[in-house]
Amino acid sequence: MGIYTIVGLTAAAFTTFSFLPQAIKVIKTKQTKDLSLVMYSVLTIGLFLWLTYGILVKDIPVIIANLITFIFAAIILIMKIKYK
Amino acid sequence: MGIYTIVGLTAAAFTTFSFLPQAIKVIKTKQTKDLSLVMYSVLTIGLFLWLTYGILVKDIPVIIANLITFIFAAIILIMKIKYK
16 A cells, blocks of 8 residues: 555545544534534535545445544534534 | 546546535534544545645646645644644
8 A cells, every 4th residue: 555545545544433422422422602603504415425436436445434524423413503 | 528537527627626615614613623634634634645646746736736635624624733
């Protein structure tokens, strides 16, 4: 595996799993006042479109990375709507 | 431009600009208690790696999308550190 691919995969792992601690935080605290509802609405739609794009062009890394991020973002969005 | 490209570009625009309302919110309110410091630390590093990857593989859309998102995420991270 080349250095470029390693940088790309590390980048994807960081941006994908960055949302996990935020999801855990809102589940634990049920505090969502400072989170932007518009951000998580637009982000969740955007990640769903990325997932759709990955399926259309049959790109497995795009599908996997965006499916995981979509799940985290959707959890945060649901908690924001529930506990705003 | 094909339908696949339109879906991909729309996805990129949504995920990139989703962070703008969150950045505006923290600048206006200076309230960051509910934001995860770990999320914005890992995300900002991840976006910097994506930017580096884009430069390495000379991919203009990857460079532009991640540069803009990096700026928004870095603003939110700085506000989180300043007003935590």
